[in-house]
Amino acid sequence: PFDVLVVGGGPAGAAAAIYSARKGIRTGIVADRFGGQVMDTVGIENFISVKATEGPKLAASLEEHVRDYDVDIMTQQRASRIVAAEQVGDLIQVELESGATLKSRSLVIATGARWREMNVPGEQEYRGKGVAYCPHCDGPLFKGKKVAVIGGGNSGIEAAIDLAGIVEHVTVLEFDSKLRADEVLQRKARSMGNIDIITEALTTEVLGDGEKVTGLRYTDRATDESKAVELSGIFVQIGLVPNAEFLKGTLELTPRGEIIVGAQGETSLPGVFAAGDVTIAPYKQIIIAMGSGANAALGAFDYLIRTPEP
Ligand code: FAD
Numbered sequence: 001p002f003d004v005l006v007v008g009g010g011p012a013g014a015a016a017a018i019y020s021a022r023k024g025i026r027t028g029i030v031a032d033r034f035g036g037q038v039m040d041t042v043g044i045e046n047f048i049s050v051k052a053t054e055g056p057k058l059a060a061s062l063e064e065h066v067r068d069y070d071v072d073i074m075t076q077q078r079a080s081r082i083v084a085a086e087q088v089g090d091l092i093q094v095e096l097e098s099g100a101t102l103k104s105r106s107l108v109i110a111t112g113a114r115w116r117e118m119n120v121p122g123e124q125e126y127r128g129k130g131v132a133y134c135p136h137c138d139g140p141l142f143k144g145k146k147v148a149v150i151g152g153g154n155s156g157i158e159a160a161i162d163l164a165g166i167v168e169h170v171t172v173l174e175f176d177s178k179l180r181a182d183e184v185l186q187r188k189a190r191s192m193g194n195i196d197i198i199t200e201a202l203t204t205e206v207l208g209d210g211e212k213v214t215g216l217r218y219t220d221r222a223t224d225e226s227k228a229v230e231l232s233g234i235f236v237q238i239g240l241v242p243n244a245e246f247l248k249g250t251l252e253l254t255p256r257g258e259i260i261v262g263a264q265g266e267t268s269l270p271g272v273f274a275a276g277d278v279t280i281a282p283y284k285q286i287i288i289a290m291g292s293g294a295n296a297a298l299g300a301f302d303y304l305i306r307t308p309e310p
Contacts, residue, residue: 001103003027003106004016005027005029005102005103005106007030007110009033009035009036009066010110010277012110014029014293015293017071019301021071022069028071035059035060038056040127044058044137046285074102078096078097079097080096089307092272108275109272109278115133115241116240118203120203122206123206125206126213126234129211130213131206135149135163142233147234148173148231149163149234152176152181157186157189161185164189175221176199200221216234240284242257252268259279265295
């Protein structure tokens with residue numbers, strides 16, 4: 001059995017594994033895909049101390065750093081269920097989709113999240129070529145250009161306000177007849193001269209010239225008319241889904257499915273810690289996920305030295 005078993009191999013999981021291994025305790029990491037969302041990222045310019053890098057490059061360095069330690073790495077394996085210990089201090093089990101079961105005295109869950117996609121033609125083709133999901137990350141790439149934000153919830157309107165300070169113009173497209181964002185955000189957005197808000201708009205297609213985004217097409221649901229907007233960037237802000245479905249019923253989650261954690265990354269289940277985008281952490285970023293992975297690993301170590309071995 002492991003002392004610490006990390007579930008997830010993104011920035012949070014990699015940091016947790018390294019911090020655990022450096023304590024000289026038996027550490028394992030089980031992940032579907034090493035690197036996580038970083039593998040889907042093109043340019044990264046906000047990983048402090050590295051001026052600019054690319055997702056697959058950073059993911060390879062993460063893996064190399066983890067492999068430098070005595071960590072049992074199991075990739076292409078998905079956890080399907082965790083089974084709590086009968087008594088605090090007993091082994092916790094992680095069941096894998098392959099049918100195998102892993103046992104550990106403590107866990108760090110770092111299974112991350114995924115952006116909800118529009119599922120319209122052109123979205124995949126122009127992902128990273130104008131179709132973006134993270135305004136903090138990619139906003140500056142559209143300096144002085146026209147962009148759209150899809151989604152009028154808090155994240156969409158926050159993105160519009162953020163982007164309006166950088167780009168020439170922002171068009172917000174909301175499917176519903178009204179915005180769901182907090183009133184104060186809506187007021188702020190409406191007060192900015194370069195934000196237009198279109199409600200009852202169903203985005204139907206991402207338009208491009210083969211190399212990059214040139215616009216989008218939407219249906220005006222009030223009139224059923226199809227309309228086109230010319231722009232260079234489309235920020236999709238229709239939700240971030242935590243990869244925590246497999247934990248339902250075992251750990252306390254928010255209504256949105258995020259794992260509730262305390263200051264040391266502890267969850268509602270003794271010995272189970274969590275870190276990164278899968279948790280209630282309000283800002284989902286690489287550097288933040290790494291910090292929280294380190295924090296959860298130290299929390300798990302603290303738990304282990306206070307809990308008798310089974
Ligand atoms: P993830 O990176 O999501 O990793 C989750 C890990 O868990 C993966 O290894 C996955 O395979 C594994 N996993 C999931 N479910 C299971 C399961 N059931 N069993 C086993 N393993 C499982 N942030 C920045 O700071 N700067 C940027 O420029 C930036 N650009 C981005 C661009 C894009 C397109 C995207 C999608 C995100 C971007 N982000 C950026 C956000 C950043 O990638 C995330 O905040 C960060 O990767 C979160 O790390 P994490 O370890 O919590 O989760």
